Amino acid sequence: MARATLRIFLGAAPGVGKTYAMLEEAHRLSGRGEDVVVAFAMDHGRSDTRALMDGLEVIPPHTIAYRDTAFEEMDVDAVLARKPRIAVVDEYAHSNIPGSRNHKRWQDVEELLDAGINVLSTVNVQHLASLGDVVSAITDVRQSETVPDDVVRRADQIHIVDISPELLRQRLGDGKIYSADKIDAALSNYFRLGNLTALRELALLWLADRVDEGLAKYRSEQGIEASWPARERIVIGLTGGPEGDVLIRRAARILKRVNGGDLLAVHVRAADGVASESPQALEAQRLLVRDLGGSYHTVAGEDPARALLDFARSVNATQIVVGISRRRSVVGRLTGRGIGNRVVRDSGDIDVHMVSHPLGGRGVDRPRQRDLGRARVMVGFAMAVVLPVLLQLLLAASPSHNIATAVLLQLTGSVAVALVGGLWPALLGALWSSLLVNYFSIPPVGTLTISDPENILALLVFVGVSAAVAAVVDVSARRSKEAARARAEATTLGDLTRGASSAEDTVEGLLKQALDVFQMRGAALFRATGAGSPGAATGGWRLVAKAGEAAPLPPDGADNTEQIDAGTRLVLSGRILPASDRRLLSAFGAHLSAQLERRQLAASRREVMRLAESNTMRTSILRAVSHDLRTPLAGIKLAVGGLRQSNVHYTPEEEQELLATIEECSDRLDVLVGNLLDMSRITSDSVNALIRPVRWYEVIPAALHGVPPGRVRVDLPGNMPEIDADSGMLERVIANIVENAIKYAPDSDVVLVGAAGGLSSSTLDGRPSGELRIIDHGQGVPAESVVRMFQPFQRLNDVPSTTGVGLGLAVAKGFTEAMGGTLTAEETPGGGLTMVIRLPLSTGVAFPHEEAQAPLEAQSVLMERRHMPPSGSPDSAPREAR
Numbered sequence: 001m002a003r004a005t006l007r008i009f010l011g012a013a014p015g016v017g018k019t020y021a022m023l024e025e026a027h028r029l030s031g032r033g034e035d036v037v038v039a040f041a042m043d044h045g046r047s048d049t050r051a052l053m054d055g056l057e058v059i060p061p062h063t064i065a066y067r068d069t070a071f072e073e074m075d076v077d078a079v080l081a082r083k084p085r086i087a088v089v090d091e092y093a094h095s096n097i098p099g100s101r102n103h104k105r106w107q108d109v110e111e112l113l114d115a116g117i118n119v120l121s122t123v124n125v126q127h128l129a130s131l132g133d134v135v136s137a138i139t140d141v142r143q144s145e146t147v148p149d150d151v152v153r154r155a156d157q158i159h160i161v162d163i164s165p166e167l168l169r170q171r172l173g174d175g176k177i178y179s180a181d182k183i184d185a186a187l188s189n190y191f192r193l194g195n196l197t198a199l200r201e202l203a204l205l206w207l208a209d210r211v212d213e214g215l216a217k218y219r220s221e222q223g224i225e226a227s228w229p230a231r232e233r234i235v236i237g238l239t240g241g242p243e244g245d246v247l248i249r250r251a252a253r254i255l256k257r258v259n260g261g262d263l264l265a266v267h268v269r270a271a272d273g274v275a276s277e278s279p280q281a282l283e284a285q286r287l288l289v290r291d292l293g294g295s296y297h298t299v300a301g302e303d304p305a306r307a308l309l310d311f312a313r314s315v316n317a318t319q320i321v322v323g324i325s326r327r328r329s330v331v332g333r334l335t336g337r338g339i340g341n342r343v344v345r346d347s348g349d350i351d352v353h354m355v356s357h358p359l360g361g362r363g364v365d366r367p368r369q370r371d372l373g374r375a376r377v378m379v380g381f382a383m384a385v386v387l388p389v390l391l392q393l394l395l396a397a398s399p400s401h402n403i404a405t406a407v408l409l410q411l412t413g414s415v416a417v418a419l420v421g422g423l424w425p426a427l428l429g430a431l432w433s434s435l436l437v438n439y440f441s442i443p444p445v446g447t448l449t450i451s452d453p454e455n456i457l458a459l460l461v462f463v464g465v466s467a468a469v470a471a472v473v474d475v476s477a478r479r480s481k482e483a484a485r486a487r488a489e490a491t492t493l494g495d496l497t498r499g500a501s502s503a504e505d506t507v508e509g510l511l512k513q514a515l516d517v518f519q520m521r522g523a524a525l526f527r528a529t530g531a532g533s534p535g536a537a538t539g540g541w542r543l544v545a546k547a548g549e550a551a552p553l554p555p556d557g558a559d560n561t562e563q564i565d566a567g568t569r570l571v572l573s574g575r576i577l578p579a580s581d582r583r584l585l586s587a588f589g590a591h592l593s594a595q596l597e598r599r600q601l602a603a604s605r606r607e608v609m610r611l612a613e614s615n616t617m618r619t620s621i622l623r624a625v626s627h628d629l630r631t632p633l634a635g636i637k638l639a640v641g642g643l644r645q646s647n648v649h650y651t652p653e654e655e656q657e658l659l660a661t662i663e664e665c666s667d668r669l670d671v672l673v674g675n676l677l678d679m680s681r682i683t684s685d686s687v688n689a690l691i692r693p694v695r696w697y698e699v700i701p702a703a704l705h706g707v708p709p710g711r712v713r714v715d716l717p718g719n720m721p722e723i724d725a726d727s728g729m730l731e732r733v734i735a736n737i738v739e740n741a742i743k744y745a746p747d748s749d750v751v752l753v754g755a756a757g758g759l760s761s762s763t764l765d766g767r768p769s770g771e772l773r774i775i776d777h778g779q780g781v782p783a784e785s786v787v788r789m790f791q792p793f794q795r796l797n798d799v800p801s802t803t804g805v806g807l808g809l810a811v812a813k814g815f816t817e818a819m820g821g822t823l824t825a826e827e828t829p830g831g832g833l834t835m836v837i838r839l840p841l842s843t844g845v846a847f848p849h850e851e852a853q854a855p856l857e858a859q860s861v862l863m864e865r866r867h868m869p870p871s872g873s874p875d876s877a878p879r880e881a882r
Helices: 018-031 047-052 076-082 105-114 129-139 149-153 165-173 180-188 193-222 244-256 279-291 304-314 330-334 339-346 374-397 403-421 423-440 453-502 506-518 579-628 630-644 652-683 696-703 727-744 783-789 808-818
Strands: 006-011 036-040 062-066 069-073 086-089 118-124 157-161 233-238 262-270 295-301 319-323 351-355 522-528 541-548 560-565 568-573 692-694 712-715 723-725 750-754 767-776 822-827 833-840
Touching (some): 018 036, 018 157, 105 118, 129 193, 279 579, 630 652, 696 727
Parallel strands (some): 006 157, 233 262
Antiparallel strands (some): 522 568, 560 568, 692 723
């Protein structure tokens, strides 16, 4: 069955009329005789939208109960059974209630489409996953319901539903979007004029990108190569040289003259080598393009000019920016052989900007590489002089020979010279050999005169073939050397990347790699010191990192210095690097720059997180002090004030009640202050546990002091071994967890269970551990909320702060980890939560078996306690997700 079509109505904000437009389209299609049903639509309390549902068949929604509340969701099975031609499904990005058929509504829509049912749906721009962070930064509202962009882009049609921000605010003020009690807040927050304008721009730009994708697809399918200037798009040609910064900024200024457009920088990497590229310059230019809002691309091609033009046409570019040549060659520029000249000549309808720069015409033509080596070339010249003479002596020793034999033998010598010394020695050898053949083998012998014109042709062919063979051999040798060098550099760069990713300290790891690659004694990284401009003149250099046995030298006196940026230098000591290794050294510099930036960003992130945590802790503590401390203090003051009144007479029962209030409030203060102090100790890493052998039954009775009678059941094996723990900390851990369970599982008993034999199946740092499970059968905690449950100042369902400041579980976890153990949470079979405390078994001498039996009161099935803390006791942290 063919997949059906999906039409989405996209809006910039709530209230623009997406649902209204979708229902109007449903009425239009129904009027044409189409089978249309409303699978799910919401009127959002708007009468005009509700009126549009009249006259359309509506499939009743499916009701799902969740947390004692009934929710309505689309009945997918009913829609599939009805199988209309077109289904109306509102809120494409909606998250379904747990227990639904799918997690997201767009997944429900996918089922309808696969079943051949066409769908009309709606979505707001803030629900697009790629724009979530942008919308959050604009509106200060984090969207919890999102839909992947590629899912929306697969829609067959997307209709933009657009109205001006002023009209939308007017509709909001008229009560057509929200109820009257929400209008003022909405106008002052989400529906501010600036917010709506930015959201509208986001929606239009996102849709424009999709339209651009459709245009590119059409041009590709139709084979259209000519540029269609539907949108300004500037392509910058980069060579890897320092002039790239000038080109990028010039292109950015050109783009600013138009409203909207794209900036694309492309580096064409020639297939015959990248000797003229600077990895450091290319990395800096990539970052510059990104900062200016553009994109960076790399393409490979034999012909840089052709590759640049092909890329420009593939992206439908309207303009190209290239720089003038850096070479001094006048002939190349006059004959139009330069890359820029060829781009201008072949650009067609694409405008080309030839930008001048400080290096234009002031560089030098790239010198010819002498990859064969000076010694090998000198040997070749020697062979070019000696070998033809030896071959001629060999011919003279032969009783009879002709001109063909002499020419072929000397040609063999010329090829041998080319193999050893390259082109120029081979040319010298060919000329010298031709003279010898002419003098000794071509009549009249003994002179350089040639009587037969055919012999002249033979000598010319001999010289030409010798030169051609020598040139081919020379080029082949150079290409082989370049390929070997490229393979070696690629391997080195691959090792460089892997080493940088795996090393614990990547900067030191890169410096150690540099020592091995370049065979150096020492490598160091320096940063300029002193305010103002970098350099030794402003205060000298500071050593950042070093590697190798030899002490690193100051940058100005090092054997090799690579400038990473204005204030950073990489220096190598041991030998002077040849020019062929400089490009690889630049690659090391680029990697080091990236690692330094990553290290700085990581440090900044840690500092920001630390400040944020400190700020959260400070704010929460102030809130606790301002409210949770005042509540029990007010109770104590009220009770004491009542007892001190001389003109009021209380009965003994009333006096006991007031005294009990004072006691309860004092207990609450004591526990609250204790938790705050404990949390401050944990966050400042000043918790020092007094570890000694402890038995579970020794601390459980004190931990359960104050628990209501009959609420806790203890089931401990009689032979549970000792654990290493701080008894006071362990008592606080158990007390906080038990009281937390009682608070959030009021209809369930709490059970303390020890592992069989007192041993846990898990180990702690290789040591066997003991385990205690605290089990309740309450509402439990969703898996995604378990981590947040142990964070400070977290409460279940945002309960009022009168239930405590939310430190109990955070303190329990901190104390457990301080004792070398772990505190984890598991789902209780049948519902509820199980907290698992694991602590290492004691390494001390165990008690005799008969002494290891716990007292009867610690092993009793029910442990009854007489004192019950007040219902609002803040001495434990509620679990945030419960």
